[in-house]
Amino acid sequence: MTTTSQVNPNVSDATARAAAQAAAKNQPVTFGKALNTALADALTAEKSVVIFGEDVGTLGGVFRITDGLTARFGNERCFDTPLAESGIVGMAVGMAMNGMRPVIEMQFDAFAYPAFEQINSHVAKMRNRTQGRLPLPMVIRIPYAGGVGGVEHHCDSSEAYYSHTPGLKVFTPSTVADAYLMLREAIDSEDPVIFFEPKKLYWSKEQVDLEALAAEYEARKAAKTEGVARIARAGKDATLITYGPSVSVAMEAAKLAAEEGISLEVVDIRTIVPFDDETVSASVRKTGRAIVVAEAQGFASVASEIVARVQERCFHSLAAPVLRVTGFDIPFPAPTLEKYNLPSAERILDTLDQLQWEA
Amino acid sequence: MSTDATADRISEVSQKFGISPEDYMLPARHMINLLDPDGTLRPQDQQGTEPGHEYPLPSPARLMEAYSALVTGRRVNDQNSALVRQGRMAVYPSSHGQEACQVAAALCLEDGDWLFPTYRDTVAVLTKGVAPMEVMTSFRGEWHCGYDPKAYNCAPMATPLTTQLLHAVGVAHAAKLRGENTVVVAMCGDGATSEGDFHEALNFAAVFNLPVIFFVQNNKYAISVPFSQQSAAPSLAHKAVGYGMAGERVDGNDLMALMSVMTRAVRLAREGNGPLLIEAHTYRMQAHTNADDDKRYREDAEVIEWKAKDPVTRMQAYLDDAGLLTEEAAAKITEAAEAVAKDLRDGMNQDANTDPRELFEHVFSTKTPQLAEQQALLVDELDREEA
Numbered sequence: 001m002t003t004t005s006q007v008n009p010n011v012s013d014a015t016a017r018a019a020a021q022a023a024a025k026n027q028p029v030t031f032g033k034a035l036n037t038a039l040a041d042a043l044t045a046e047k048s049v050v051i052f053g054e055d056v057g058t059l060g061g062v063f064r065i066t067d068g069l070t071a072r073f074g075n076e077r078c079f080d081t082p083l084a085e086s087g088i089v090g091m092a093v094g095m096a097m098n099g100m101r102p103v104i105e106m107q108f109d110a111f112a113y114p115a116f117e118q119i120n121s122h123v124a125k126m127r128n129r130t131q132g133r134l135p136l137p138m139v140i141r142i143p144y145a146g147g148v149g150g151v152e153h154h155c156d157s158s159e160a161y162y163s164h165t166p167g168l169k170v171f172t173p174s175t176v177a178d179a180y181l182m183l184r185e186a187i188d189s190e191d192p193v194i195f196f197e198p199k200k201l202y203w204s205k206e207q208v209d210l211e212a213l214a215a216e217y218e219a220r221k222a223a224k225t226e227g228v229a230r231i232a233r234a235g236k237d238a239t240l241i242t243y244g245p246s247v248s249v250a251m252e253a254a255k256l257a258a259e260e261g262i263s264l265e266v267v268d269i270r271t272i273v274p275f276d277d278e279t280v281s282a283s284v285r286k287t288g289r290a291i292v293v294a295e296a297q298g299f300a301s302v303a304s305e306i307v308a309r310v311q312e313r314c315f316h317s318l319a320a321p322v323l324r325v326t327g328f329d330i331p332f333p334a335p336t337l338e339k340y341n342l343p344s345a346e347r348i349l350d351t352l353d354q355l356q357w358e359a
Numbered sequence: 360m361s362t363d364a365t366a367d368r369i370s371e372v373s374q375k376f377g378i379s380p381e382d383y384m385l386p387a388r389h390m391i392n393l394l395d396p397d398g399t400l401r402p403q404d405q406q407g408t409e410p411g412h413e414y415p416l417p418s419p420a421r422l423m424e425a426y427s428a429l430v431t432g433r434r435v436n437d438q439n440s441a442l443v444r445q446g447r448m449a450v451y452p453s454s455h456g457q458e459a460c461q462v463a464a465a466l467c468l469e470d471g472d473w474l475f476p477t478y479r480d481t482v483a484v485l486t487k488g489v490a491p492m493e494v495m496t497s498f499r500g501e502w503h504c505g506y507d508p509k510a511y512n513c514a515p516m517a518t519p520l521t522t523q524l525l526h527a528v529g530v531a532h533a534a535k536l537r538g539e540n541t542v543v544v545a546m547c548g549d550g551a552t553s554e555g556d557f558h559e560a561l562n563f564a565a566v567f568n569l570p571v572i573f574f575v576q577n578n579k580y581a582i583s584v585p586f587s588q589q590s591a592a593p594s595l596a597h598k599a600v601g602y603g604m605a606g607e608r609v610d611g612n613d614l615m616a617l618m619s620v621m622t623r624a625v626r627l628a629r630e631g632n633g634p635l636l637i638e639a640h641t642y643r644m645q646a647h648t649n650a651d652d653d654k655r656y657r658e659d660a661e662v663i664e665w666k667a668k669d670p671v672t673r674m675q676a677y678l679d680d681a682g683l684l685t686e687e688a689a690a691k692i693t694e695a696a697e698a699v700a701k702d703l704r705d706g707m708n709q710d711a712n713t714d715p716r717e718l719f720e721h722v723f724s725t726k727t728p729q730l731a732e733q734q735a736l737l738v739d740e741l742d743r744e745e746a
Contacts, residue, residue, distance in 0.1 A: 050536070076536055082566055087525055087559030094529015097514070098473075100536070102529075114555070121519045122526070129515055131503045132721040166722050190724035227727070274727035 028205035034176045035065050035197065037210050038183035039103065043073050045218065046101060049187060051078040053088055053105030053141075062107055063143055063202055089115040089140065093122050096136040096192075103187055109144040109156040116161070123192045124167030139186045139193045144172075145245040145295050147200035147342060149335040156332055157296030159244075162194040163272045163305070169226070170272040172196040174247035176206040177213060178270060182225045184217050189226070198245035226271050229279035235265035238289035238355060241280055241306055243269045246293045246343055253293075253348035262352065272302055277309060284310050285317040289355045291325060293343050298326030320356040365568055365603050365633065372632045376411035384600040387412035390640060391620050392610040396668045398676025406616075412607065414619040419683050425462050425618055426674050426684075427692045432458035432482035433671050434696035438703050439481075439495065443649045447707040449500035452479045456612070456644030459670035460576045462486050463617035464544050467572075467625045475514045475527040475545040479576075483546065487513045491699050492706040501711055502718070521551040524560035524573065531569040542570045542628050544621075550581025550589055552598075561636065565602040570628035572621070573636045576611060578643040583656040596638035604634045611641030612670040615677065642668070715741065 042049050051066060057080035060067030069078040081088050085106055092102035106112035112119075119140065127135045146155035163170045169191050173182045179197070186193035216222045232247055233254050240250040247268045254264035267283050269276060284290045290310055294303040307322045325343045333341050366380075373383035389407035391414055394400060400416075408414050417425070436455045442448040454461055457479070465474060465486035474487050484494045489506045496505025497516070504515035514530075517523035527545035534541035551557055552575060564571045575595055579586050592598065599606025605627070609620040617639060624635045642665040646653040653662075678684035719726060719734040726734065 082559075082562050084559040084562065086556055087528075087563050090522060090525025090556060090559065091529040091532060091563055094526035094531070095533040096529070097508070097526060098530040098533035100533045117519060118522060118525065118556075122522060126515075127723070128721045129502070129504050130508060130721075133507045133509060134515075135724060169723070274723075275729065277728065 026207065029176055029208045029210055030202065031173075031176050031179045031197075031204050031206075032063060032065055032202040034179040034208065034210060035183055036067055036069075037214070038180045038187075039066060039069060040072065041214050041218075042103070042184060042187040043069065043077055046187075048099060049077070049101045049103060050095065051103045051105075052081050052092075054081065054083055054107050056080060056105050061105060063199065065141070065143075065197070065202075066105070085112055085115040086118050089118040089123065092138050092140075093118060093126065093136060096138045097126070097134055101137050101139075101187060103139045103141065106140060106142045108150075108154045109142055109158050110153040112140070112142050112158065115140075119162070119168070119194075120165050124165045127191070128167060135190050136192050137190050139183075139189075139195050141195045141197060143199040143202075144196045145198050145200065146332060146338050147198075147245060147295075149338070150199075151335065152332070155338065157245075157294070157327065159194075159196055159272060160296060160301050163302055167192070168273060169193045170196065171226070171270065172198065172244035172272065173225075173270065174198065174201065174232075174244055174268050176204070176208045178225060178230070180208075180210060180213050181217060181222055182270065185224070185226055196244060200245055201248075204248075227274035227276050228270065229276035230268040230270055231265065231279070231283070232268045233264065233266040235263040235287065237263045237287055238291065238352060239265045239267055239280075239283045239287045240291050240293055240348065241267045241269065241283075241310070242293040243272065243302075244295070246295050249343055249345055250293045250348065253345040253352075256345055256349060257352065264352075269306075275309070277313060280306070280310065281313045284314040284322075288317055288319040290314075290318075290322045291348060291351050291355070292322065293325045293348060295327050295343060297329045298324050299329045301326060320354075323351050323354060325351050365565060368568060368632055369603065369605075372627070372630075373411070378411035381600070383411055384603070384605050386594065386596040386599070386606045386608045386638075390608040390610055391616045392613055393616040393619065394610075394613045394673055394677055396612075396673055398673050398680060400677065407608075414616065414623065417615060417618045417622070419681070421466075421618065422615065422674075422678065423683060423688065425466055425614055426678055427695060428462040428466065428482075428486045429458050429614055429671055429674060430692050431696040431699050432461055432486065434700050435482060435485060435491065435703065438700040439498070440645070440649065442703065442707045448495065448498050450648050450650065451495075451498050452648045453645045454479050454482050454643075456665065456669065457576055457578055457641045458482055459614040459617050459674070460574070460611045460639045460641055462614065463621045464546055464574050466618065467621035468542065468544060469625075471512065471539075471541055472625070473512045473514065473527065473530050473541060473543040475523045475530075475543065476516045477520075477523065477546055477548065477551070478516045478518050479548070480516060480546050484511075484513055484516065485699075487511055489513055491702045495703065495707070499707060499711055501713060503721075521547050521554035521556040521560070523547075524551075525556055525563065527571050528560050528564045528567075528569055531564070531571045532567055535567075535569060540629060542572065542625050544572045544574055544625075546574050546576065548581065549575060549577040549579065549586050549595065550584065551575075552595055553581075553589055561598070561602045561604065561634070564634035565604045568631070568633045570631070571634040572624045572628055573634065574621070575636070575638045576641055577638055578611075578641050580643050580647070580653075580657070582647045582651060583653075585656075594638065596636055599636035602634075602636075604636060605632075606636040606638070608638050608640065611639030612668045612673065614670055614674045641670075
C-alpha cells in the first residue's frame, strides 16, 4: 500500500500522519500484537494492573507478548521474577488480596504445573472461603497446545485441569479481535481467569483495527465475550463445537465439507467457564448432528463434558450420537510426530461420515 | 530490583550495627534467651545477645500486655480442647505450649500490618484482635474462615502448608509498590520448611527486598514426624543467609525474648532492610489435633521435660518476682481470660446457623448459569424436605 505522502511530497505533515495511521489501520495485525496491545491498554486504563513472570520484563516474554511494556510503563508495572511458578502465582494471590490486579505469565502450559496447588487451593477458593470478602481479580496467562513443533513439556492442552476446579474462569480466544477483547475482559473480571493462548496462533494475522476495538471496549460498547459462544460459521447440516487452537481446523473442515455440499456450523465456545449452553444447544437442535473438536486428549476432557451437556439437552433433536475428534490419550508427541495426534480437517470429515446420514 | 541493591542494603544496615554483612545475616552464636525456665532473668552475658544482635528488655507495661494475652491464649487452647471433647467443635489443633510465640507474632505488629497464620495459630489471630467466635468458625465445621481478613489485616488461617508465605510476600509487595509502610508477619512450622513454597517465598521476599518476617515455630513435630527426620540442618534460622536475609534463633517459650526479637525484626523490616527469618524453639505439648494419638510417636518423659519450660509459668514467675503482677492485676488478667472462654462456650453451645443454599453464593462474583441451575435443584430438594 502506498501512502499519500509518497504520492505527493507536498502534502502537510498532519495529512501525512493521518494517512500513515489510516494505512496502519489497514495492516493485518497478529494475534500476539493484539494481546500485547490489550496488556498495554489495561496498564494505561487501571493503575492497579501489574504484569510479572519469567522473562516478561526486558526480554518481553519468550513469545514477545509483553514486548516493550517494561520500557513504556516501568519496572514496577511489568517485571521479571525468580524462576518459580508457584512463587509467581502465590505472590499474585497476595497482591490481589491487597488491591492489585496481577496479570501473570506461565511460560508454557506444562511449566504451570508447579503452581497447581496455589491455583487450585487458593486462587480458586479465596473468594469462597472468605464469603466474598477477598475476591482475587487476577489473570494467569498460559500459552498452550501444539502445532508449533515444540519439544516435550511445551505443547500440553491442560485446560481440563483448570475447568474442573470451581472458582476459576477459563478463557481461550481463537481470533485476533477476541485475543484483544477477551484479555481486556479477563483483566477487568472480578474473578480469577486462566487465560489460554493457543501458541500456534501467535503469528496468525487478521485485518483488525485495534484502536477502534479499544475505543469500543472502553466505551463499554463491545459485545461481551465471557459466557458467549461465537458462531464462527453458520451452517445447517451439522455443528462442530470447538475452541482455541482447534477453531481454525474446524473452519478448514467446514470449507472442505461445503465443497461436498455439506453445510457445517462452527461454534467457537470462547470461554470454557462459564459455558454457553444456550448457543451450543440452539445450534445442535437446529442441525441435529454434532462433533466436538479439541486438541487435548479426549479421556475425561472438556470435549467429554461438552458431549455430555449436548446429549443431556438436545437428545430429542439428535439424529446421531455426538462424536469427538480429539488428541489421542498419549503424552504429547515429538515435533516430527505431532501431526498424527492433532485433530485435522480430514479426521473431522471422516468423523462426519459416521453421523448416520441417510442414503 | 537487582541483587546488587540487595547486597547494598545488607551492607548498609550491617555498617549501622558495626558488624560485617555476614555477621548481620547469620544468627547470633547462641539462641536469644532472656528468662530461665524458672523465670529468673539470665545474666546479660548469657542472653545470647552480641554486637549487632542486641535485645533490650521490653517495658513493664508491654510485658504485662503480653502476659495478659498469654494467659488468655492458654485458657482458649484448653477451653477449645474441652469443647472438642464435648462434641461442640469439630476439630482443634491446639498451640498449648506455644502461646508465647503466638502472642509475640501478633503484638509486634502495628495497626495496618498484616499477619499470615496457619491453622495452629488461632491464639495469634485472637491476639491480632479478631473476635473469639470468628476465629474458631472453621473449626466448628463451617465452610468459611469466619472473619473479614481486610478488617483485621489478618489472612484466613492457611491449611495447605506454607502456601500462605507467598501470599504474605504478595501483600508486602503490593504495599511497597504503593509506597505504604506495611510489615507482614508470615507464620509456619518446622515441617512446613520442607515444602517448596518455603524456599520460593523466602527467595521472592529477598529478591524484591520486602518487609516480611518469616516466623518459624519449630515445635519439633510435624504431626508424628520429629524434626530430626524433617531436616538435617542443625538450625533453620541459618537458612536465612542463603537467601540474602538476616536470621535469628530465639527461645520460643520465653515471651520476653520473643517480644524483643520480634519487635526488632519488625523495626528492621519497616526501615527497608528486607525480610528476616526468625526461628523460635518451642514444643507442641499436645497431640496434633484431637484426632491424633501422640503416644504412638513420642515418650511421656519428653513431654514432661518440656512442661518444665512452660511459657506461662515462666513469665508469671518473672512478673511476680519483679512485683508487677499484683493480686489485683492477676485477677483482672484471669477475668479477661475467663470472659473469652465464656464467649467461646456460649457461642459453641449454640448450633451453627448454616444455610446450604448459601453454598453457591461466593464461588464467582456472579453465579454462572450452571451454578444457578444447581442451586435451584438443591433449593427444590430442601423445599420438598420442609414441606
